[in-house]
Amino acid sequence: xxxxxxxxxxxxxxxxxxxxxxxxxxxxxxxxxxxxxxxxxxxxxxxxxxxxxxxxxxxxxxxxxxxxxxxxxxxxxxxxxxxxxxxxxxxxxxxxxxxxxxxxxxxxxxxxxxxxxxxxxxxxxxxxxxxxxxxxxxxxxxxxxxxxxxxxxxxxxxxxxxxxxxxxxxxxxxxxxxxxxxxxxxxxxxxxxxxxxxxxxxxxxxxxxxxxxxxxxxxxxxxxxxxxxxxxxxxxxxxxxxxxxxxxxxxxxxxxxxxxxxxxxxxxxxxxxxxxxxxxxxxxxxxxxxxxxxxxxxxxxxxxxxxxxxxxxxxxxxxxxxxxxxxxxxxxxx
Amino acid sequence: xxxxxxxxxxxxxxxxxxxxxxxxxxxxxxxxxxxxxxxxxxxxxxxxxxxxxxxxxxxxxxxxxxxxxxxxxxxxxxxxxxxxxxxxxxxxxxxxxxxxxxxxxxxxxxxxxxxxxxxxxxxxxxxxxxxxxxxxxxxxxxxxxxxxxxxxxxxxxxxxxxxxxxxxxxxxxxxxxxxxxxxxxxxxxxxxxxxxxxxxxxxxxxxxxxxxxxxxxxxxxxxxxxxxxxxxxxxxxxxxxxxxxxxxxxxxxxxxxxxxxxxxxxxxxxxxxxxxxxxxxxxxxxxxxxxxxxxxxxxxxxxxxxxxxxxxxxxxxxxxxxxxxxxxxxxxxx
DNA sequence: TTGTATGCGTTATCAG
DNA sequence: CTGATAACGCATACAA
Numbered sequence: 001x002x003x004x005x006x007x008x009x010x011x012x013x014x015x016x017x018x019x020x021x022x023x024x025x026x027x028x029x030x031x032x033x034x035x036x037x038x039x040x041x042x043x044x045x046x047x048x049x050x051x052x053x054x055x056x057x058x059x060x061x062x063x064x065x066x067x068x069x070x071x072x073x074x075x076x077x078x079x080x081x082x083x084x085x086x087x088x089x090x091x092x093x094x095x096x097x098x099x100x101x102x103x104x105x106x107x108x109x110x111x112x113x114x115x116x117x118x119x120x121x122x123x124x125x126x127x128x129x130x131x132x133x134x135x136x137x138x139x140x141x142x143x144x145x146x147x148x149x150x151x152x153x154x155x156x157x158x159x160x161x162x163x164x165x166x167x168x169x170x171x172x173x174x175x176x177x178x179x180x181x182x183x184x185x186x187x188x189x190x191x192x193x194x195x196x197x198x199x200x201x202x203x204x205x206x207x208x209x210x211x212x213x214x215x216x217x218x219x220x221x222x223x224x225x226x227x228x229x230x231x232x233x234x235x236x237x238x239x240x241x242x243x244x245x246x247x248x249x250x251x252x253x254x255x256x257x258x259x260x261x262x263x264x265x266x267x268x269x270x271x272x273x274x275x276x277x278x279x280x281x282x283x284x285x286x287x288x289x290x291x292x293x294x295x296x297x298x299x300x301x302x303x304x305x306x307x308x309x310x311x312x313x314x315x316x317x318x319x320x321x322x323x324x325x326x327x328x329x330x331x332x333x334x
Numbered sequence: 335x336x337x338x339x340x341x342x343x344x345x346x347x348x349x350x351x352x353x354x355x356x357x358x359x360x361x362x363x364x365x366x367x368x369x370x371x372x373x374x375x376x377x378x379x380x381x382x383x384x385x386x387x388x389x390x391x392x393x394x395x396x397x398x399x400x401x402x403x404x405x406x407x408x409x410x411x412x413x414x415x416x417x418x419x420x421x422x423x424x425x426x427x428x429x430x431x432x433x434x435x436x437x438x439x440x441x442x443x444x445x446x447x448x449x450x451x452x453x454x455x456x457x458x459x460x461x462x463x464x465x466x467x468x469x470x471x472x473x474x475x476x477x478x479x480x481x482x483x484x485x486x487x488x489x490x491x492x493x494x495x496x497x498x499x500x501x502x503x504x505x506x507x508x509x510x511x512x513x514x515x516x517x518x519x520x521x522x523x524x525x526x527x528x529x530x531x532x533x534x535x536x537x538x539x540x541x542x543x544x545x546x547x548x549x550x551x552x553x554x555x556x557x558x559x560x561x562x563x564x565x566x567x568x569x570x571x572x573x574x575x576x577x578x579x580x581x582x583x584x585x586x587x588x589x590x591x592x593x594x595x596x597x598x599x600x601x602x603x604x605x606x607x608x609x610x611x612x613x614x615x616x617x618x619x620x621x622x623x624x625x626x627x628x629x630x631x632x633x634x635x636x637x638x639x640x641x642x643x644x645x646x647x648x649x650x651x652x653x654x655x656x657x658x659x660x661x662x663x664x665x666x667x668x
Numbered sequence: 669t670t671g672t673a674t675g676c677g678t679t680a681t682c683a684g
Numbered sequence: 685c686t687g688a689t690a691a692c693g694c695a696t697a698c699a700a
Binding site: 351352353354355358364365366367370389391392393394395396 | 685686687688691692693694
């Protein structure tokens with residue numbers, strides 16, 4: 001489709017100089033006489049010439065100045081914040097970002113990663129969907145894992161203090177007098193989910209409470225489903241019914257909020273992940289907050305450190321979480 | 335950084351065949367004997383060879399299978415929905431997307447576009463920030479404008495029925511008995527803003543109401559600022575003070591909501607753009623809704639139509655809007 | 669200050 | 685069925 005684009009050869013002919021001279025002008029190299037440069041620039045303007053960066057990066061050892069980013073879904077605010085951050089850091093270094101959403105599908109993830117490698121991205125930022133990435137281990141392209149640690153290979157990673165955040169949430173509910181605290185989270189195959197559930201359990205144990213298995217639901221992914229599950233929890237007999245709820249991520253929190261509408265004040269709620277407008281809801285929502293933008297920044301910085309030649313053993317950056325009380329988590333038990 | 339990657343030459347040597355044979359195997363071309371193919375595939379696996387798509391697209395007339403996308407800010411849900419849509423359509427065609435956010439900065443936009451053209455993207459989807467794009471007119475790369483129509487060049491565009499949507503909003507407020515209706519919108523240099531303000535004025539005029547200039551604020555961009563402006567409006571003397579408010583986009587709506595917190599029920603509100611959780615707010619928010627995901631799909635389809643050889647004159651797709659009553663827009667005047 | 673020859677990794681052409 | 689050779693657009697080494 002790039003038919004008939006002018007090349008430096010055309011520019012050279014038009015300006016009556018050699019290829020190399022044009023090349024020099026384009027790349028601001030020294031040693032080119034003022035009038036010659038002027039002629040070349042004129043030719044460039046007249047022809048509408050634009051350097052072909054694909055050809056340029058073909059030369060040995062040259063980088064494509066491109067980062068690959070594979071996430072779950074750009075439309076999720078958590079991931080779009082990450083995308084924004086990676087993009088910004090990349091831009092400062094003159095890099096562009098090719099991003100792809102893999103919808104938690106390991107096969108699609110692998111396809112995306114391979115397409116990116118074929119395009120010779122200089123490095124990869126990856127929110128892993130697959131259970132293992134041994135197939136990436138032999139690759140020489142630097143990879144930084146985001147949100148979930150690498151399995152099956154060694155690599156840098158930026159993750160959250162998931163267990164700590166979950167503990168904060170549950171301890172907060174305990175401090176407000178709750179004992180029957182339910183948990184709605186992703187399947188525990190996901191490390192983030194299992195760590196958050198572990199934090200939930202740890203907080204309860206530390207308080208001498210044995211978690212009721214009927215209140216721990218880790219079999220759900222989409223908000224519609226968690227809405228249904230919270231409705232189920234609300235419908236339990238009074239002796240079993242939870243008085244408080246911990247939701248394992250922003251989507252589950254949204255689902256829970258929908259289920260709770262109408263049932264107002266019947267259930268205390270603390271959710272993992274902050275979200276816009278949480279403070280403007282009918283019951284402002286208490287959350288475990290972290291800085292998703294910063295996750296992206298840290299990941300991008302690790303990437304560039306590697307590209308700059310850092311040979312240290314893989315690093316792991318763990319970002320903190322913090323509890324933001326807004327109302328929904330401070331509701332006392334009935 | 336792509337040092338020492340195996341090339342088809344290495345594969346060829348290892349398999350004891352020629353370059354072309356390897357190429358044939360890689361591209362599933364016919365006319366290669368079974369055992370030969372097997373030897374080549376073995377060599378590919380052993381060496382961890384991956385085709386270099388940069389070199390591939392260097393060949394004359396070959397496409398890079400890449401789309402460029404320039405938006406204002408990925409972190410804004412409106413744009414991330416668009417990004418998701420463009421990406422999905424692109425994937426179906428085996429294309430990837432290089433996206434960049436330009437923060438409404440015309441210079442940055444131009445830099446991004448030129449970087450994308452240097453990378454020989456096959457086409458461009460552009461939410462224009464600059465006032466004119468005459469500098470793009472001579473380019474042979476297809477461009478589709480999104481959300482705002484092209485100025486200074488001819489090109490396809492996908493836009494919203496901005497005036498119609500604004501009319502819907504204001505007519506709704508009028509129908510509920512309001513006469514002093516304020517408007518908070520982006521500066522009118524932005525076509526989207528000026529069209530929405532025009533719709534606002536048209537609806538008032540049709541009702542025989544002369545808009546009070548003190549109630550029309552089109553000098554703002556970020557939510558913090560619109561929060562302040564709505565606070566000003568609320569502080570006006572009772573004879574002037576608006577009883578209803580139309581906000582020109584999702585960010586202004588959020589700002590207004592913050593200003594209104596506490597002042598509950600003092601001001602009816604209809605906002606342009608729907609947003610998640612609008613229905614779960616303290617006062618569920620009435621909005622003018624449109625399908626931002628579909629905008630992205632339509633734009634991507636126009637792009638591929640052009641890449642498939644469509645030579646028709648530039649098309650303009652106008653997507654409809656719809657009013658979603660949720661409560662905040664049905665508050666009667668005091 | 670300017671130019672020539674060569675290579676980057678792939679595909680296309682045309683010959684064996 | 686297979687292979688040698690020439691592009692693709694640019695940059696690098698080395699002359700002139």
